[in-house]
Amino acid sequence: MTLCVKIPIKKTQEVKEFLMTKGLIDQRYKPKKEKEHILIPIKKKGVKKEFKYVSYENANVEVKKEKGGIKKRLEGKLTKEEMKRIQRAYDIVGSIAIIEIPKGLERKEKLIAETIFNINKNIKTVLKKAGIHSDEFRTIPLRWVTGKKTKETTAKENKVQLKLNVEKVYYSPRSSNERKRIMELIKPEEEVLVMFSGCGPFTCVIAKNTPAKMVVGVEKNPIGHEYEKENIKLNRLKNAKAILGDVRDMVPKLGRFDRILMPLPMIAEEFLDLALKAIKKGGTIHLYQFINWEEKDKLRKKVRDICAREGKRCRILRIVKSGQFSPKTSRVCVDIKVQ
Ligand SMILES: C[S@@+](CC[C@H](N)C(=O)[O-])C[C@H]1O[C@@H](n2cnc3c(N)ncnc32)[C@H](O)[C@@H]1O
Structure with a gap:
């Protein structure tokens, strides 16, 4: 509830001018119109006694959407000092913003979250990172x-929709440009394997936007796998499928592919031997x-040593x-042609 002055609509102008000259208006909130009155949010009481038609009232008013x-x-x-430590960047996944509150600013997290919300x-929804x-x-x-209060949302990128629980499944909207780069390399009739496919961003983006014959995603996280299956349906993709399991167990059973994606930067090289066995010549x-x-x-x-x-x-x-x-650390992609 916010303290407001309640003014008959016809008298708005003169009272508003007075409030402005005294700096009494609380600019964070929008005025609220009623049938015959207007409620203007104020910082404190201070209206002239001559304005007999004015009264005070606590009302539910909307927060203004500020610019900047x-x-x-x-x-x-x-x-x-606090401003210096505020992160400008936060991720937006569908309708959820994910923020990182620097140490020591925990008491201000509501204010920061509300600001982003506005x-x-x-x-x-605004969620904050609570671990690594x-x-x-x-x-x-x-x-x-x-x-x-939700952790599930539907993100949109590269003409696909991706439903996911942002806490239970890894997904980064920041990689959408990289997915576009890969999508643009795909040639007609390619068979593509996406190792570590998560909720299916690579799988769906490639299947939806390219002439690939088939895109197969393999994911170990059962929740991620369920979302990948759901996203294949959601985007009505006939040339995509999702497989649950560890790539070590599943990939040797899947045959050979024209293209293999390995989006697990921490340890992907440990699986390069597996990809080299599953890739077609060329x-x-x-x-x-x-x-x-x-x-x-x-x-x-x-890379050369592993290939050798x-x-x-x-x-x-x-x-x-x-x-x-x-x-100091970049996420990079090594594009390797296998003879
Ligand atoms: C960095 S995320 C990438 C997810 C998705 N491809 C994307 O770009 O958003 C890596 C994914 O690999 C999965 N993963 C890790 N080890 C795996 C394994 N041995 N076999 C299959 N999936 C694995 C994780 O569960 C996670 O979803």
Whole structure:
């Protein structure tokens, strides 16, 4: 409830002018119109006695959607030191914003979350990161801060819809450009394997937007797998399928592919032998890694050594940056042509 002055509509102008000159209007809130009155939110009581037709009332008023980014909107509400530590970037997955509250700013998390909530009308929920990525499924604990209490949403990217629970399944909207890059490389009738497919972003984007004959996703997280199946249906894809299991167990049973994607940058190289066995002659493997960009020659050598060990002739077509993991660490993709 917000303290307001209740003014007969015909008298709005003169009272409003007075309130403005005294700096009494609370600009964070929208005025509320009733049948014969208008309620203007104020910071404190202070209306002239001569305005006999005016009264005070506590009312439910809407918060104004302010302009500007998060930093601008928080100016004056946080100290200079706190402002320095605020992260400009936060992820939006469907209708959910995911924020990171720097240590020491926990008491301000509601204010920060509300500010983000008010930036974009498509944000219905704000969650905060409450831990780090777990090892195996790459998921992260998330805690509700404001808005609708849900962790499930439907993201849109590259002309597909992806339903997921953002806490139970890994998905990064920041990789959508990389998915577009891969999608544009696909040739007609390709058979594509997506190892570590999660809720199916690569699987669905490729199946929907390219002339691929079949796209197969393999995912170990049962919840991720269920969403991948659901997303294949949601996007009405006939040329895609989802398989539940560990790639070590499942991939050897799946035959050979023209293209294999390996989007598990932490440890994907440990599975490169598996991909080299499952790739057709002349096929391409996309291996994701985290590296310091200065050390890309080391990565080239590592890939060449694994290929040699597996008795495969490989050509590294390119190494492309596909994201930033930390200030010094890039997420890269090595495109490998296998002879
Ligand atoms: C970094 S996420 C990528 C998910 C998705 N491809 C994307 O781009 O959003 C890696 C995924 O690999 C899965 N995963 C990890 N080890 C696996 C394995 N041995 N076999 C199958 N899936 C695995 C995790 O559960 C997680 O969903």
